[in-house]
Amino acid sequence: MSTAPQAAPDRSRWVVVALVAGLVVAAAVYAISGLVLGGDDARDAKAGDCLASDKQVEDEGTTRTGANLVDCSAEDARFTVVARVDGESSTQSDSCNKFFQEKEEFYVYANGDDRGYLLCLRPRA
Incomplete structure (x- = not known):
């Protein structure tokens, strides 16, 4: 067989x-x-959007914090995005300076992932 x-x-x-x-x-x-x-909850932020931060942001120096894209009417909306600069990731960059008046208070959110980006932020009143 x-x-x-x-x-x-x-x-x-x-x-x-x-x-x-x-x-x-x-x-x-x-x-x-x-x-x-x-x-990175702020990766899609663009001019006109609003952000909340994970921590209280200091007025001087660098604060390591995360940022969340939120509705501008939200109570925790602390910053308005004035401009986005792709390809940079240093908070020491001068790229945001051109979007603000001299002596105007502003903040820079930097993300170094991939190619990096900066968000130029104005504090909300």
Whole structure:
């Protein structure tokens, strides 16, 4: 009695399953890291938007804080975005100076992720 050889497992199917599983795991890690690490809630901010900060921002020096894009009518809206400067990430940059009058109070929010960006902010009254 002769038996037919068993078919070899379909490797391409397992490769596709492994790739899909890897993508699902990567997407989950990215989503969870955004929740745990806070992500960058200000990354989509543009001129005219309003921000709330995670901490009280000092008038002098640098305050390490996060920023959240909020509705301008929200009670925690502390800053109005006057301008956005992409490709820079230093709070010491002079790029925001041109958007304000001399001696006018303003703040700079800097993010160094990817290419970086600055948000030039005016405090809300």
